[in-house]
Structure formats: C-alpha cells, structure tokens
Amino acid sequence: MPSSLRLLFTAITTSLLLSACGVTPRHPAPVEDRNSQPATTAVAPAPAASAASAPEVKPPLPGAENAGKPGYYTVKPGDALIRIALDNGQSWRDVAKWNNLENPNRIEVGQVLRVVPPGVDASAVTSKPIGNTAKIETRPLDAKPPAAAASAAAAATGSSTSAPAALEDDSMAWGWPVSQPISAGFDEQRNKGLDFAGKPGDPVLAVADGRVVYAGSGLRGYGNLVIIKHNSTYLTAYAHNRAMLVEQDQVVRKGQRIAEMGSTESDSVKLHFEVRKLGKPVDPAKLLPAR
Secondary structure, eight states, X not given: OOHHHHHHHHHHHHHHHHHHHTOXXXXXXXXXXXXXXXXXXXXXXOOOXXXXXXXXXXOOOXXXXXXXXXXXXXXXXXXXXXXXXXXXXXXXXXXXXXXXXXXXXXXXXXXXXXXXXXXXXGGGOOOOOOOSOSOBOOOOTTOOOOHHHHHHHTSTTOOOOSOOOOOOGXXXXXXXXXXXXXXXXXXXXXXXXXXXXXXXXXXXXXXXXXXXEEEESOBTTTOEEEEEEOSXXXXXXXXXXXXXXXXXXXXXXXXOEEEEEBXXXXXXXXXXXXXXXXXXXXXXXXXXXXX
8 A cells, every 4th residue: 555545544533533522622622812801890989088187276375375474484395383383483272273274284395374463464573494404293183291290380380371561672581591601602594593402300480571472392302392472572492491381272370480491302301581572582691681
C-alpha cells in the first residue's frame, strides 16, 4: 500500500475510534474574554457635605467684651482666684462677688474678671502683677484653716465682724509685725518682703487696723498665711505661721496678735512679711516706723 494511502487510512481509523468512544471533556477550560469589562460593586454615594457641618463656634467667655480694659484681668493658665486677688490688692471674696462667680474655685482660661470695685474709675488705678513667684495648690478657697488656727481663733483675740474705719494712705499708722530684727531684706526679684527669724510660737502682730481677707494655706511656698486688707490701697501678708489666731472676715486692730511664728513650708522658723500697694509688692522698711 502506498504510503499516502496508509496515512489516510490511519487518520480515518483514529477519527472513527474517537467518535465511537464518545469522549468529551468533563471540565472544559475556562474561557477568558479579554474584551469584557470588570464587574462593579454598587456603592452608596457619600452624603454631600453640608454647610451646617462647619466647626462649632463657642460662645464668648464671661466678660470677654472687657478684655484689655483697665480694672479687668484676663485669666491665664495656672491662675487661681486668690493669686489674682492678691496681685490686684483685693479680697478674693470681693472679686468673686463683683463677677458673680457661683464657684470661686472654677475660673476659665480666657475669662475676664473685674478686679476693681464697681463704680471705681479703673483708669486711675494701676496695679502690676508680681509674676508667678509661688505655685498654687488646688485647695478650695472656702476650705477651713488648719485645726490649730481654728481652735485658737475663737480665744483671746475676740472675733469681730464690724467694719473697720476706712484708712486713707496718709493716715495709716504703721507698726512692726514682730519685735525681732530683720533677717532678710526686700528684693524685688528674690524676696518680695522682709524676713524675721524667731522661735516657734513668737507672736505675730497686725501692723495696722484692717480686715482679714484670707487665712489659710492655699498659696504654696507661704505655708499658713494671713492676709489683711487695710484700705483700697494696702494689703499686708504674714507667712509661715505655726498657728493662725484670726479667721477670715475678722476685723483686727493695730498691734493685735494674729498668729504664732512657725516654719510651715520653710526650712527655718521665721515670719515672711509683705506689703502690697495696689497689688504690687513694695519695701515694707520704707513704711514701717523707726525703732
């Protein structure tokens, strides 16, 4: 048989055998259509931005309209009402009343406080804060003084709440707070008053008539502290006491025993004495009489 016929016969035979067996692929290979577009997943459209979603505008803090005006103070981080009042020569209770503060322990940064009495010409009053020379404890202003002070205050001093006579600057008769000599003099940067060394329990005396506007330990670095307001210009402060013999709002007279010398928040027994004129520390030695 010629070779060409043999090849034809072989091809025909193979074709017939495959047809007889009925063999078909059970899992046809997938067909990839390169021209088809990929399937897409429907996504809900994001809500359109609304003009109402703009940043919330907070209402102005109390007193903001008075910011920068004479006789007003803008609260800064770390401030406390007692420090603000002391730096402006006022009682913290008065400052709280003038500003309708329901909670004197809660003031906000940026809040503007009146620091001169209503009706006073604030432009004629100048006060210079002394800076952050003492850190503030978070102690409530209405907290009672230590037990030693409370037990002694009702004793021999005689508690009085009648208003003291208003003393003009030129009519103040100053006295010395202790009988001991000065151990450290006034320095505007390092020592805002005078220091007097002594023994525990030595008497501390009011240097002039006035009213106690603070008796407590809320100013760190001052220990047990008594502050007396004498008039619209002058305050005096008596620090590091062992015991305080007067209470807040009590009227005192010149030479009255108001505390006992001690070493609270001090490395030695001493009285630290300050005079504030319109809130600014001044050298007490220039006001106290000659000995």
